[in-house]
Structure formats: structure tokens, C-alpha cells
Amino acid sequence: MKERLIIIGGVAAGMSAAAKARRTNPDLDIVVYEKSGYVSYGACGFPFFIKGDIPHIEDLIVRTPAQMAAQNIAAHVHHEVLAIDPQQRTVQVCNQQTGQTFTDQWDKLIIAAGASVARPPIPGIGLPGVFTLRTTEDALAIRNWLETERPQHGVIVGAGYIGLEMAEALQAHGVAVTLVDMADQVMPTLDADMAAHALAELQAHDVTVYLQQPVQSFIGPAQVTAIAHRVAAKVQAGSGDGVGNGRLRVREVITPDQILPADIVIFGIGSRPNVALAQAAGIAIGPTGAIAVDAQQRTNLPHIWAAGAVAEAFHLVTGQPAYVPLATTANKQGRIAGENAAGGSAEFGGVVGTAVVQAFDLTIAHTGLTEKWAKAHGFNTASVTIQASSRAHYMPGSASMHVKLVYEQGSQRLLGAQIVGKDGVAQRINTIAAALHAGWTTDDLGDLDLCYAPPVAPVWDPILVAANVAGR
């Protein structure tokens, strides 16, 4: 009798796991249960779909259930796994379209249930027009709202990757965008000095940014009416904006210092691993709050693996588990879990937390630890920041970039880097990521034989300039 692999979740990690398991063992029964209506989609493309760069949501679908069936992978959408029984090796599944639940038997189980956007109980968070962006359904709903409601005022809550990308996306629809964050800087994954460049870029593109402003409530029409001294102005303002005035939808976002008009809100204050199911089954959760896994993506329970945004990853710089829920890591961990569930013994190489975001004309990239995180981890931290040209300074297209290297004082061991600039940023962070994988010092980094040609790089690449300054 064939062994049966059940995979909970059919996006990045789950689909990578399914595909790799199939390649590893052609005889395995492979079943994927996905809660949403779509599998195998590129969620990171949603802001660009919403903006309109990508015309059709289908462009983001890597494989449909039909294509997966051709690979002999049974992918079921609208199927939510309600419970895992590790002793009986079963899952309880709800077909959300029929409402029926059933029990399915597994020999091997991979949990790739992903993460959800945190939705704290802020008054009014459930109002129409307040969106999170995680699933395909979210993306479709936001684009539909933009195209049919034609909002004029957008508030984005959370100034991380998605917040920055969504600022550009909303603006492309003619929306005046305000970005609010409870932190004292944008891009919390950067040090404040580097995040300042991102803030300047947002402001240069007419995005209003309010920092240290936690959202207190979202206000709909009834409440607006009730607040007598504001009602007249609001009704007037609303009357010409094409959004029905009487209908229940978000009208305002309230923070300690601001009352922000809003007919669309994107709420994105970070993601949390969907661990409830695993936790209920006795699967160990790590110090980060995500599922603890070893290098083979095994959980503490036999025959159960976890991968992607539901799981931790080993951080090569700290030597400790970290929660870095990125699509790159999800794809890699999924492959490892899939191979191993199909009989292999592959090991995940760990992460250094390399990430990049494009905010208008600025590319913002980082890898490893920021200075503040390195200090928090107890490293005796030093840093250098240099400004240098992306290409030979005399060439057209050359742009200035800021490179910050974070390293350990004394040993000069490289701990992380941040680069912001308008040209040649993303791939440069990758070279430093390689240096972190190798465990190099700043001197090792400065020894690198990097390419040079005036149209693409200066003779002393910005990476080398930074490393040399650190080495003095």
C-alpha cells in the first residue's frame, strides 16, 4: 500500500514540499489541503497586481490544482484542517464549500500553514474598506474596492515592506496616501539612520507619514454622524468622492494625534505564524512563537515536518532560531520538508535574513543583523556607513547609495548590512549575504574580487569601500 503524505497549506512552502516530494518519490500519495481558494501563488506579487503592473491575478499563480493533478498531487482548495491527531495519524478537515468535515489518514504530515496578519481588537477593524493583504482573496478585494469605490484617501497602517509597496500601489489609483506606524521609524527591519532614507523617499513622493501613532480606532459613518462637531465637514467631503455616504464603511482612522480621513485602509502590522493547530496537537513551539524545527524541518513529533512562515529558521549569524517569514525561506524549507517526508534526509542551510523592498525609486535591502538587533543579541557592535556611486561616477545612470556594515568590534566579524539607493542595490546585498554565510570578517569582505566596468560598477565597489573603511 502506498504511503500517504498530507500537506497542510498550499502556498510557497506547501507547494514546494509537494513538488519536491513528488520528484523524490513517484509512488507517494500526496494530498494538499489549502484553506483559501487558491494554491501556489506568488503572494509577494499582490501589491504589483493591485497597483496594476500585473494585469491578471492568474499571472501570479504558479500552478493550478489541475496542473498539480497532472503531477499526481491532489490539491484541495477551500479545505481547512481543523485538527491533527499525531497518535492516530489523522487530520480532521472541513470542506468549506459544503460545510462537511471528514477525517483523512496520513503516514507523513507537513505543516505549511503559513502566517496571518495580526488583527488586534481595534474598534472598527472589521469595517468594510479596512483590508489586510495576505491571501489572493485579499488582493482581489482590494483591487476591486479601488476600481469600484474609487477611494480618495488611503491610510496604510504599518510601514514595513507591504506598507511601502502598498503606498505606491494606492497612489497609482489616484489615492492620497497616509502611512502611520506606532514605531518611531519606517522599515523596522532597518536601523533608524538607514530607515531615514526610506522616509525621505516616501515624503518626496507625497506620502504623508505619521510615526509613533498607534491606531486607536477605525470610524465608520454612524460614528462620524454621532460626532456632531465633525459631521458637516465629513459629509461634505464625502459627498463628492464617489463612495456612498450612507453605507457602512470606514471613514476615518483615529490615532492619538490625528484624525485621518480614509475610504480605504490597508492594515499590515506584521505577520504571526498560524500555530494554533500544531500547538493543539502537542507540536513544540520555539522561542520565537513559531514551530520549532531541526535542520531537516522535523518537528518534535515523529513523521511531522513544518516549513515556511509557520516555522522557525536557524539564523546563521546569531546561531539561534529566528522567525524570518520570507517567501525565499518558505520555498527552501518546503523543498527540504518535501524531500525528507518522501524518504530523504536533506538539511536546510539556515538563513541570514536577506530581504529587499522597492519603495518608489528607492531600493532598500538588508541582510543579517541591524546594529540595534546585534546589540540586543549582546554583540559588541560597531558599524560604518559610507556613501558611494553605483557605477563609475562619471557614467550616466550612476546613483549614490548608502552602505552600512554592522560588525563585531575586535574580531571584525561581519554581522549584517543595509543598503539603500536607486541603482544596483538588490544584488549587492546578496554578495554580503554570501559573506555572512561564510562567516567572514570585514577584511575578508574587502578582499573580494568584484567586477568592474564603468557602466555597471566603480573600480572600488561600494561594498569594498565600506569594508575598507571598517578595516581601518
Added chain:
Amino acid sequence: MKERLIIIGGVAAGMSAAAKARRTNPDLDIVVYEKSGYVSYGACGFPFFIKGDIPHIEDLIVRTPAQMAAQNIAAHVHHEVLAIDPQQRTVQVCNQQTGQTFTDQWDKLIIAAGASVARPPIPGIGLPGVFTLRTTEDALAIRNWLETERPQHGVIVGAGYIGLEMAEALQAHGVAVTLVDMADQVMPTLDADMAAHALAELQAHDVTVYLQQPVQSFIGPAQVTAIAHRVAAKVQAGSGDGVGNGRLRVREVITPDQILPADIVIFGIGSRPNVALAQAAGIAIGPTGAIAVDAQQRTNLPHIWAAGAVAEAFHLVTGQPAYVPLATTANKQGRIAGENAAGGSAEFGGVVGTAVVQAFDLTIAHTGLTEKWAKAHGFNTASVTIQASSRAHYMPGSASMHVKLVYEQGSQRLLGAQIVGKDGVAQRINTIAAALHAGWTTDDLGDLDLCYAPPVAPVWDPILVAANVAGR
């Protein structure tokens, strides 16, 4: 009494050496003798100056002799060193503007005499209109010829970096360009399969390319007249082109199969280290024909260092000396030599031979060994070549690139890589260069945590795709 450092050559290696020696030891007497009329120029920018991207030759000058004097470095242009006496610790110098020679005393000597373009004794190579491109004077003469003679037909001999860049530069002046090379491919530093993409790009931009065509002679007007059956056509063709017909200048380039009209020729078939001076002084030449140096850039003679295109460099992949005369290496070696001549003991980290060239819209980059060179070095070589998108495939601006990884069969040790494409190529080769410095396998490369965002990179970076295919 102050110690005196004499540096022979004032371009990349020489000027880096002077600057670093000054920073290392403020009390040192530092004298630079440069044969040409310019010091401290970015020679790699010449094709872009000639093309017109860079308006003024001064834009390519990093520091003038006056600026160097302000750093207490005496830089003498038009001064050729004729001889080195290692016993007496002197050099014999000719001031080319006065014709006078004199002897100068040194305590420390750095040879940074660079390289010259090979000029084999091909008949007619001395004709006006036949140029090499190495010095500032060469660059000025070529641009002047283009602007005053307004040539219609250009022949470039040698399809390496400079040949490709000059094809674009000449075309920008309305010149119909033919590129000839004696080899059976363009870009000899690539494998033939990857070079084919460069050839296609040249041809797509109306550059006529003839391979396996060694130049036999350059023909001037007298010879053209003498060849009776061709004279009428040539005089007619020449009469309307704005180039004086009677004047002695190049008219044709003759190869075994072609008679190519030419009123400008760029002759660039590779460079050779200027070792005659060193050789005459008893300085050891290495197996590559360049000056042998150790990691501290020391020659076999005490108190004499060598750096840049006159010297070898230790190749980290082969573990042997190599001749890789690149500006990046020259700058790094110059710094090492300068620091050590000033009392330090710095060591050069070695090279992996990373280089890049832009040919029209195509970027061509490589690092480490090509497959043919790896085989010639005795490696049991394997390779993979993949085609992948530079960004998420659905994003505007995404372009296909070809990535070839060369590795050792069995050990999977990475030996080199070549990338060609129109987007995101140059910096990607640097990540692989880092992998070569680290001595990684293809699996190690495939483990890298590289950045992803749809506008800048796909979730599986082309580097990872290639590494994963190699790892199967």
C-alpha cells in the same frame, strides 16, 4: 634622512601605491615617474569618453599632479624610467620633454609599469588611422580622429572587452563597424556557448563580425592605388567620405577571406606586461610572463615590489599565479605594495578573475574558470547552464539571463561562472565570486539566503536555480 620611495608608473596600481604609502607613512619621500602625459586616470572609461557619454577627458582623471603634490607626492609625467639598478638602488630616468636623462636614488621601489597593447609586425600597422587604446593620448587621438576625419568604416581587431565597447563607441559616431578576430568566437574569456550570446547581440546591433580572420595587413592609399583592379571603386568610395584621399592613412584591412574598407581601425588584441625594464634588472618573471610576486607584492629582489598589470596575481581557484590585468586587481595590489613599501606587511587576498563588460544592451560577466580553462588546468569539469528571469517573471523590466556554472565533478566544487543578460547581471556574478573566494560547492551556493522582491529578483534567484540544477 627621509626614506625615498620611487614608483614607476602613475596609473591604477602606481597611484594606489602612492596614496596608500602616504597614508601609511607621512614622512616618506614619494616620487612617481609616469611615461605618458597623465597620471591617475580611469583607463576603463576611455571607450565611454570616445563614445561621447563622458564629455571631457578630465572627468576620467582621479587626481592631477597638482592634487598629488598637495598630498606631498611628487608625480612627474613624461618621465620614462630607462633602467633600474638594484645594487646601487637607482633608476635612470628620461625627461621626455627635455630629452635629458638623470639618475635618482631610491630606498624602496615599486614597479607599476602596466601593460601595453600587443602590436605584432603586421604590414601597415603604423598607418595613421590605426589606433590602439591604452593611454589617455590614445583616447584623445581616437576621439579627435572621429570628430575631424568623420570616418565611415571602422574595423576593430580583437573581440575582447575593449573591442566590444569600442564597437558601440564607433557606432555612436555614425561609423559602420566590422569586428574581426583570429579566434573562432568573440569574448575569448568566455566559453563558446556563452560567447554566442555576445555575438548575437553584436549582430543585432548591425556590427559585422568575422571570426577566424587574422589581420594580414593594413593598406594605405599608395597600396590601394597599386592594386589596379580595386582602385577605381576605392577612390569613388573614398571621394565622398570627408577623409582626404591623397593623404597617407589606413584604407583597408586585409584578412584571409576579407578586404574590409576602413578609415579607422582599433587594434586591441590583448595586453602584455611591460616587463623589459624589470627583466633587465634581474627581477624574476613568472610563468605567465609577468613579474612574479608574493602575497606582499614583493619581487625576488629586496626592497622592490610590483603591482598591477605588470605583475602576476595569485588565483584562488587554480592555486597558481595568473595574469589577470584588471583595474580592480591593479588598485588592490597597488595599495598592498604601497603599504608594504612604507613599512607595512599587508597581504593581497588573491583573485578569482571577476570581470564584466557591457556590449550594447547585453551585460557579460564572468568569474573564476571557464569550462575550457578548467579542463586545460586538469580539473574533471562539469557544467550547467540555465536560463531564468532577472526579476519575477510577471514584472515589467524582467529579462532573461543565461547562467553557466562550471564545477568539479564529484566534489561539486565551484570553479567559475558566466552570466549574460540584459538585467541584473553584473552584481550577480559578484555573489558567485564570493562563493569562489569561500571555496564552496554548488550545494553551498544553492543554500544562499538571497533577497527577493518581484521588481528586483525572482523568489528562486537565477544563481540558486543554477546551483540546484548542478546539485541534482
